[in-house]
Amino acid sequence: MSAYEPRRPDFEQAVRTSFGKQGMMRHIRASVAKVEPGFCEIHLPYSDDVSQQHGFFHGGVVGTIADNAGGYAAFSLMADGDGILSVEYKLNITAPADGELLIARGRVVRPGRTLSVTTAEVTVVKDGKESVCAIMQQTLMRIIGNPNVVG
Amino acid sequence: MSAYEPRRPDFEQAVRTSFGKQGMMRHIRASVAKVEPGFCEIHLPYSDDVSQQHGFFHGGVVGTIADNAGGYAAFSLMADGDGILSVEYKLNITAPADGELLIARGRVVRPGRTLSVTTAEVTVVKDGKESVCAIMQQTLMRIIGNPNVVG
Amino acid sequence: MSAYEPRRPDFEQAVRTSFGKQGMMRHIRASVAKVEPGFCEIHLPYSDDVSQQHGFFHGGVVGTIADNAGGYAAFSLMADGDGILSVEYKLNITAPADGELLIARGRVVRPGRTLSVTTAEVTVVKDGKESVCAIMQQTLMRIIGNPNVVG
């Protein structure tokens, strides 16, 4: 399923534990749906808390979960004790995020000792139908010995 | 103060009215601090709702208010009845957003009939001292006859 | 092979004709290796003309052919008489472009009436072995009735 070897057996738990500490993610009710070595999928149900004035998911929240999905995809390949920090990310919004559920799938393109590069695809589910609404390209930096730093 | 001529006298009210309709902005308690033709400044106080696991502002929220500041800077130059949509944005995080207040200042670099280009600088205020934590570059598209579409 | 329907039967010739008019591409000896609806592959052999001081392909030339591959992927879906213009592109360099041949493969992610979004992967071939050295994300704008505008 994944081309990458995790550096720790409990990589999934490490992702879920770190994610659980993010007040913002808890707050908007985002959840980690799937973790594989170098891959992370995040789900976010629609609510007024993540809306813009048109009733769609806010563009900022689309970027937020894309950034997080890429960040945790990279974090899943880190060693115990390491953290990861977003250096930069670039989001193209390809369609309005109009639907009941937002899904971000982050994948590691280049795992690095210092820098990692990821991409993420964000889809929106409306009336059960899933379609792409954004794509992201991101750079992350490994923080040695600080597992608390993500995103 | 500004190099741009607004297309409507009530451009500031138009920005504030649209901003007020964004559930997410209301929710995280972001506010429009200043509007000029081609410029918008947004403030966001720290709270658990916008935090990551390290106690800093979440990187996604830094991108969210940068995206919004750039979007409303461009919206301030639109004609009555027009809206604007984020096509893409790119954020470089230059320092952890560690502080009590986050400020995003968006400026129009290129006002366009169809596409506008903006930049935003995000600063964080800690113990009263303000420092840059991120910069953004963004493309927006004018939506003719749909004032409800922003960001 | 491709999910897209071309708007003109001679889409490949249209791409090759436009490409042939680019002084810079001719000059650095880049060539169009493959065209499909929504896809374009460009090859560039190593030469001193495209080098940086370390003897690798120059980072700027990596971006140049990525930009071109994405641009022609989008152009391949345009109607006769239309042109396309790069609005913005973002390149992540994932490895030094060290080798004898540079290959850029551009793909349309979102074909649009006004705006198109593409991605490109750039690989470098060294001693016959191909590996990824950069990825790109790009926005392009359709120019109605101006087939000469590309990139």
Place this chain on the structure above:
Amino acid sequence: MSAYEPRRPDFEQAVRTSFGKQGMMRHIRASVAKVEPGFCEIHLPYSDDVSQQHGFFHGGVVGTIADNAGGYAAFSLMADGDGILSVEYKLNITAPADGELLIARGRVVRPGRTLSVTTAEVTVVKDGKESVCAIMQQTLMRIIGNPNVVG
């Protein structure tokens, strides 16, 4: 003039020496017009070698000199023996690069021990009149003990 302290007295010569080793820059006749600590200005005269099919400067070459201007702005703050590598750059093209001279001005926004962030503005001079045609945002990585690595 500059807010930054150079780490070596001969920073300008270091930039010019490294730039002189880039086959591509020599080849398209680009030159370093100005160097300050954290700043670099590059000039490129129009020629068929840098053109696209419309007779403008090729979008790729606009990105190339923007990338180089930002890279050398960062390199000007490096210590003797250090090099710098482009991690990523993002270019927004705000107008066709139609003119006789292209100018890129790179500035360091965040000088870093490991990563530096720069911005560049690219202008084009037509009939003696200079106007902005592109803006860039870039991340660079310091390569300790390898002065040959730039761009």
